[in-house]
Amino acid sequence: MTQSDSIRWNERYREPQYENPLPPRRLLVDNASLLPKGGRALDIAAGTGRNAHFLETHGFQVIGVDVSWQALRRAARFAPASHWVLADLERFSVPDNSFDVILNFYYLQRNLWPVFCRALRPGGLLFFETLTQAMRSHRPDLQDCNLLAAGELETAFPLMETLHYSEGWVVSDHGKQKAVASLIARRS
Numbered sequence: 001m002t003q004s005d006s007i008r009w010n011e012r013y014r015e016p017q018y019e020n021p022l023p024p025r026r027l028l029v030d031n032a033s034l035l036p037k038g039g040r041a042l043d044i045a046a047g048t049g050r051n052a053h054f055l056e057t058h059g060f061q062v063i064g065v066d067v068s069w070q071a072l073r074r075a076a077r078f079a080p081a082s083h084w085v086l087a088d089l090e091r092f093s094v095p096d097n098s099f100d101v102i103l104n105f106y107y108l109q110r111n112l113w114p115v116f117c118r119a120l121r122p123g124g125l126l127f128f129e130t131l132t133q134a135m136r137s138h139r140p141d142l143q144d145c146n147l148l149a150a151g152e153l154e155t156a157f158p159l160m161e162t163l164h165y166s167e168g169w170v171v172s173d174h175g176k177q178k179a180v181a182s183l184i185a186r187r188s
Contacts, residue, residue, distance in 0.1 A: 009070070039121075064084050125163075126186075137179075150167070165182065
C-alpha cells in the first residue's frame with residue numbers, strides 16, 4: 001500500500017457510520033462451529049475490529065493489522081483485548097506456525113497466500129472473502145488487480161483442505177448486492 005492508501009482509509013474511517021461497531025462478517029458467524037476452542041488469531045486488514053471482537057468472545061487472543069490508525073483507534077475501543085498493529089501489509093512479517101485462525105476479509109494481496117499457509121498451525125483455519133471481477137458490472141471503476149478472477153480463490157490454497165467455498169452475488173452489510181468469493185480452509 002502506498003501512503004495515499006493510508007490517507008484514503010483514514011478519511012473513510014473518520015465517517016460517522018464507523019462510530020459504532022459493525023456486526024462481524026457473516027461467513028465467520030455462520031461458521032463459528034468450525035472454530036477451535038480459543039487460541040491465537042490474526043485479522044488481516046482488520047478495520048474497526050468487528051471480527052476481532054467476535055473472536056475475543058470465542059476465547060481467542062487476536063492480533064489485528066491495518067494501515068489506518070483511524071480504524072485501529074476505533075478497533076481498540078470495540079475489541080479492547082486484542083493487540084492492534086498499524087502496518088502496511090506489503091511490509092508486514094507474519095511468523096510461521098503461529099496462528100490457529102487467520103481472517104482475510106475484503107483485502108487482496110496474493111503474495112500473502114503462501115504466508116498464510118505457513119503462518120497457520122496444523123489444523124488452523126483460514127477465513128477468506130473478497131470481491132470478484134463480476135463486481136465490475138456494478139462498479140466499473142474497480143481495478144482487476146483488486147478483484148478475484150472467477151474460480152481463483154477456489155484453487156488458491158491447494159495444500160489446504162477446503163471446508164467451504166462459494167462464489168456469487170450476496171447482499172452486503174449496506175443492503176447492496178456484491179459479487180464475492182468465500183473460502184474456509186484448514187491447514188493439514
